[in-house]
Amino acid sequence: MSFILIVDDNFDNRHIIGQMLSFSGFAVELASDAQTALDIARQRRPSLILMDLSMPGLDGWTATEYVKRDPHLRDIPVVAVSGHVTRNDVERAKRAGCNEFLPKPIDYEHLIRIAQRYTGQN
């Protein structure tokens, strides 16, 4: 059963993204920190990870690097979701291994387009 893993320390953000994806028919799993997200990803292998970058503890950039270095996980696309929208932030996310950058606030249509593209689901 393919699902989208949403990682965000902010309750509102993860809840809104989850609701939007659910509304469009995607299965989602929520994680409030990167370590939990990595555990879930190793156990259940999501089809896409939506990764917040600036988080307490293990941050999104480092977590993405872990994913991309793990031979079992590196095929999972990671889309950075962040309010840090300067060029440097985007570049840093790309360097960490993010496949795409989705700025906050979340635009519903933008989110769905990306979800569809990386999961191949309609």
Add this chain to the structure above:
Amino acid sequence: MRFPIRAKLLGALAIDLLLMMVLGYFATHQMAIMNERAVFIERHTIPSLDTVGDMTAAINRYRARQLEFLIYTNNGDRGRILDQMRAIEAEMASYFRAYRPLVGSETERIRLDAVEAAWQEVVRTNHERFVPAVRLVSDGSVQPFYSRMNPFYDALDRAMAELVQENQRQAQASLEVVAASYDTARTFIMIDTVVAVIISAAIGLFLAARIARRLRRLAHAAGRVSAGDFVGSINERTRDEIGDLARAFDHMLASLRAQRAELEERNRALQASLARQEQLMEEVIRGKQAEAEAERARAAAEAASQAKSAFVATMSHELRTPLNAILGYAQLLHLHKAVPESHAVYVERILASGRHLLALISDVLDFARIEQGALELEYSHVEVPALVDELAAMTLPLAQRNHNQLIAHCAPDLGTIETDSRRLRQVLINLLGNAAKFTEDGTIRLEATVEQRHGVDGVRFAVIDTGIGIPREKQSKLFQPFSQIDESVTRRYQGTGLGLALSKQIVQALGGTIEVESDAGIGSTFTVWIPAAPAVSTDSSSPEPHTIGVPA
């Protein structure tokens, strides 16, 4: 005295020398006199007296022969004695001959003549009377004959005595002359010596005193000079070495005065220069302080600017978080149609206001970045025809909302340019958005052409609308932040109020210019020119202006 001291000293010496020479001459003269006298005594008196002695002895022998002649009666003896007499006569004659050259005076000559005459008288009487008389009387009674000779001998003795006396007188006279000469010489030498000493002492003392006095004046003057007093002079008129020295001193004094004056002048100049230097130094120090202050101020400003920048970035992020939630939940409400149809418009207003706020935050962030020069430009190849098409496509929905026609035109010679595509897009979208907002039932035109400005290749983008236009007096403030024409406009058209100001900053950052031409009620033309050398694109889009969308 117009003679050098050497001359004066030589003069004094010369007087002494002259005195010595006179003395020498005189002494020599006196010596000569004494010598002459001594020689006279030696050559005349002593030989004369010797001769007189010889003569006396000869006379005595002659008288003895007369006596023998008396005694001897033999003719043979008498003949021998007569021979002896004649020999003595010859001897006497030789004495007289010898004496003649020794005669020293007239008196002596007379007395010698008298002696010779007396001798001749004796000889004549002997031969004429005594010898004949003795020959006649041969009985031995000779006494009377012999006695008769006495007066002649006496006369001869007297003459001889007078001659001797004369000789002695002459010797005495010579001795007296010698003694007188000695006395004269002694007196003269003493006087001469005393005079020489006195003259030398007088001249020496006079010269010494005078030289000492003048040297004292010089020393005094030198003392004054060494004490630093260069005033006055010695004014020596005498033309000798000290005079020369004094004049040289005066000259030196004048020279010193001149040099001191010059030195003082230079000192003043130096002090002025020093003062100026000090002033300059102070200015430099003040300048440095000002520089340091400026540097501190600049650092403070930079720190403040960085703090502001950090603040703005943080704020922008912090504002986004709740805004995300607002927009997210509004979208969810909208998706789920959770709000009754009658109130759905409220959700839409929440979304619109949220998006407006989002745009405002983005613009503020950009503006802050530009203000602190932190705007990062990313140059890349931009296909101008494609850009024009894309912008037209993006603007179309907005344009159509107010029933506008949108025309896009890209010049056929325009291909790829090198610029920051994102920022250029941002500017043109802003201008097109404004045009769409402020135009109703009109035309919005986007043009891209090649244009050189000041010899620099560039591309000119024009956004032309037939909208409400901008009054001339407002145009100058148009590119300042928050300068929408008035409150009513703001309320009616919405907008961040930063769009044009931001656009201008971005265009300037790209090295270009942005201008507006507008007439109220007729329309506006915004022109953006950026420096870029266009390369003709091979796969150019349609060269003809194409109209996208039609008035609804």
